[in-house]
Amino acid sequence: MVRKLEGAERAEALASLPDWTHEPKRDGITRSFKFADFTRAFGFMTSVAILAEKADHHPEWSNVYNRVDILLTTHDADGLSQRDIDLARAIDALF
Numbered sequence: 439m440v441r442k443l444e445g446a447e448r449a450e451a452l453a454s455l456p457d458w459t460h461e462p463k464r465d466g467i468t469r470s471f472k473f474a475d476f477t478r479a480f481g482f483m484t485s486v487a488i489l490a491e492k493a494d495h496h497p498e499w500s501n502v503y504n505r506v507d508i509l510l511t512t513h514d515a516d517g518l519s520q521r522d523i524d525l526a527r528a529i530d531a532l533f
């Protein structure tokens with residue numbers, strides 16, 4: 439059973455992801471990505487989808503033309519877990 443991050447480890451994890459914003463309502467992290475066009479945005483989504491499948495951890499996301507908005511939270515933990523941190527790092531490496 440994956441557990442929610444608490445206290446110092448949560449603070450450290452959030453501090454290590456400066457481009458992501460904590461979303462209190464879902465206890466998740468969000469980031470918006472902007473691309474030159476739709477094709478590049480969708481290509482990014484395809485790469486993220488492959489990462490998510492490998493991690494068995496999936497984003498909540500939306501795409502409008504050249505913009506991709508991602509929320510990461512862990513349903514099984516009902517909040518922020520290490521899985522969200524790890525996937526955010528892997529997504530940042532694609533961008």
Ligand code: HBI
Nearest residue numbers: 494495496497511512513514515
């Ligand atoms: N993705 N964001 C997220 N949160 C989960 O709890 C989750 C998931 N992807 C798959 C998954 N859980 C299941 O594989 C596990 O609950 C077994």
